[in-house]
Amino acid sequence: MSTVRTVDDLRSALAPARRARQTIGLVPTMGALHEGHLSLIRRARAECDVVVVSLFVNPAQFDERTDLDRYPRSERRDVDLATRAGADVMFAPSADEVYPPGFATAVEVLGVTDRLEGAARGSGHFRGVSTVVTKLLGMSMPDVAYFGQKDAQQVVVIRRLVADLNLALRIQVCPTVREPDGLAMSSRNARLSPEERARALALADALQAACGRAGEGERSAGALVDAARAALSARGVEPEYVELVDPETFEPCEGLAREALLVLAVRIGETRLIDNAILRPSAVGTPRQPDPRKAIV
Numbered sequence: 001m002s003t004v005r006t007v008d009d010l011r012s013a014l015a016p017a018r019r020a021r022q023t024i025g026l027v028p029t030m031g032a033l034h035e036g037h038l039s040l041i042r043r044a045r046a047e048c049d050v051v052v053v054s055l056f057v058n059p060a061q062f063d064e065r066t067d068l069d070r071y072p073r074s075e076r077r078d079v080d081l082a083t084r085a086g087a088d089v090m091f092a093p094s095a096d097e098v099y100p101p102g103f104a105t106a107v108e109v110l111g112v113t114d115r116l117e118g119a120a121r122g123s124g125h126f127r128g129v130s131t132v133v134t135k136l137l138g139m140s141m142p143d144v145a146y147f148g149q150k151d152a153q154q155v156v157v158i159r160r161l162v163a164d165l166n167l168a169l170r171i172q173v174c175p176t177v178r179e180p181d182g183l184a185m186s187s188r189n190a191r192l193s194p195e196e197r198a199r200a201l202a203l204a205d206a207l208q209a210a211c212g213r214a215g216e217g218e219r220s221a222g223a224l225v226d227a228a229r230a231a232l233s234a235r236g237v238e239p240e241y242v243e244l245v246d247p248e249t250f251e252p253c254e255g256l257a258r259e260a261l262l263v264l265a266v267r268i269g270e271t272r273l274i275d276n277a278i279l280r281p282s283a284v285g286t287p288r289q290p291d292p293r294k295a296i297v
């Protein structure tokens with residue numbers, strides 16, 4: 001695998017593949033790679049001729065300076081892991097390469113960015129994500145870009161911008177990868193103390209509790225959210241939000257008339273964690289919800 005740091009070098013590295021009409025897959029990351037990222041790289045490897053992994057801790061999507069400063073950075077390890085997962089090119093630009101002096105453009109998706117993560121992390125968060133993803137797509141011009149379902153609202157925002165800007169690529173969303181005990185993989189998990197790590201299981205418990213109630217036939221959003229809240233509070237965790245939302249728009253759902261997404265965010269110590277699970281309406285007494293803790297690739 002080669003590591004390139006400039007847009008010119010990235011384009012030169014991809015030119016032979018483009019000339020040969022080979023397919024290019026892009027896995028955008030902020031580094032600190034874990035099994036979740038590696039599952040995206042492996043999927044890209046299986047589906048595309050050339051796999052590019054971008055590694056850029058995007059300052060524009062952090063509203064809190066301390067969060068940006070504390071974001072884990074481990075390029076050598078990331079290069080090693082990405083190589084072993086099958087990446088061909090690592091694109092690791094500097095902040096000046098992505099945002100050169102005079103840079104003055106922002107990409108903003110309206111509506112879906114107002115709520116939940118948009119509200120909790122500040123208006124700049126999704127603007128920063130949309131801007132950098134649009135730039136990464138323009139720089140690498142992939143046929144497919146790979147994202148994880150754990151960041152479900154981000155996925156909706158990116159799908160929207162790709163459709164609205166008529167970008168010619170496919171967005172592939174891959175399932176959340178979990179630790180054996182159900183905690184969703186996240187670069188932020190490394191910041192948890194052993195006591196916080198144990199409490200973080202509250203997220204998977206909460207999703208499981210809501211899935212369990214849906215499996216018993218419960219359809220009221222209030223009751224499903226209450227089940228999730230009770231599981232969080234059993235481990236002493238206060239949510240920032242717990243909501244049942246439409247998976248396409250992120251608007252709140254009153255009930256489980258059709259497939260919906262239970263989304264939640266919590267703060268454990270200094271660390272903010274998010275997770276989500278798809279709930280499907282079930283007939284009473286026929287539990288057939290997927291166990292979110294078993295969604296392990």
Ligand code: PAF
Nearest residue numbers: 028029030058129132151
């Ligand atoms: O999900 C992430 O890691 C980031 O938001 C992304 C998509 C790489 C943009 O910086």
